Amino acid sequence: MKTRLRMLRAEKEWSQAELATHVGVARGTINAIETGKYDPSLPLAFKIVRAFGKTVEEVFLYQENEHPATTHPDV
């Protein structure tokens, strides 16, 4: 799944580690989401978008025909 995380982080001048601390995950998880290697669970997706004051659709860009990245089993 494509995301606008990197751009939004740059706007706020947050590092991956700072965002990770804010939403309560490891820095590697933020990196995996940004690079499209990992699709977050819904609770984590909401935590991330709320950190930026955005909606899910504004941050995560889902395309119908895309190959799903490795996804959390609860989703």
Next chain:
Amino acid sequence: MIIPLGASDELTYRRPTSLLLFYVAAILSAVALALVGKASSLRTVLLSFAFVGAATAVWSLLRFLRSNDERERQINDQALTFAFTGTLAFVLAIGFLQSFGFHSVSWWGIPGLMVILWSVGLILYSWRYQ
């Protein structure tokens, strides 16, 4: 900009201390076990020490695993599945070979193999997200 710290303080501070405690307890427990044969007069004391060390190691490892986030838990689940199926395949293969005269393998090898395969699985599945 200052980001307020929350529950994720745990990720920063609890995880390294849990891992450090795990390594120290596991090493002390292994040393105590190794010394049991050499100092038979202290056998009870050393075995008790090894047991307490092993229990502490398991507790700190579980504490570390509880502090993992969702991606890390997923990696861990996949690694455990890899270790379980790998060990099962190994045991079945050894059992099959023993029917043709292959020598027996110590049962100590089974947990050792599981830990090794678990570690290999953690490395392999972590690569997926890099």
